[in-house]
Amino acid sequence: MSEIATLAGGCFWCLEAVYQQMDGVTSVVSGYMGGESANPSYEEVCSGASGHAEVVRLEYDPGVTSFREILDVFFSIHDPTTKDRQGNDIGSQYRSAIFYHSPEQRAEAERTIAEIEESKLWSRPVVTEVKPASQFWPAEPYHQNYFRDHSSQPYCQFVVAPKVKKFRSKFSELRKAP
DSSP states (O other): OOEEEEEEESOHHHHHHHHTTBTTEEEEEEEEESSSOSSOOHHHHHHTOSOOEEEEEEEEOTTTSOHHHHHHHHHHHSOTTSTTEETTEESGGGOEEEEESSHHHHHHHHHHHHHHHHHTOSSSOOOOEEEEOOOOEEOOGGGTTHHHHHTTSHHIIIIIHHHHHHHHHHOGGGBOOO
């Protein structure tokens, strides 16, 4: 039986590319969540008018990987201390958020954030929102598998590829077999 996780941590292309490499993650879909607009477009989300964040919706096998492992990767590939920003990507659509699908996911997210704060892993406070999952809107088809299909594009080379490389080196035990 698979489970769902929905995460926002900057540009969805970065999260998608990393989680596609993770053992136990069977599906990754880029999309939008957390706003008020029905069926938002990329342009509407980028304008900030929709209130949605760029997210990835993961389907995963909890017998292979845990929600905690998914969160450990999440907190290692983006900066959870910057509100509405990841690098040069600025706006509420790039906020850090965990949209939980169960009370257990909420508790694990809150526990993970508390442990990160206590460990002083980051010099600034974690601003990651923990909110109930709401309607998920898949992004347009050209956003799906973006890094796989456009890895030579400059944004992919300079922003996405380093996150994938970091995941591969730091989480070798969680990687899919080649």
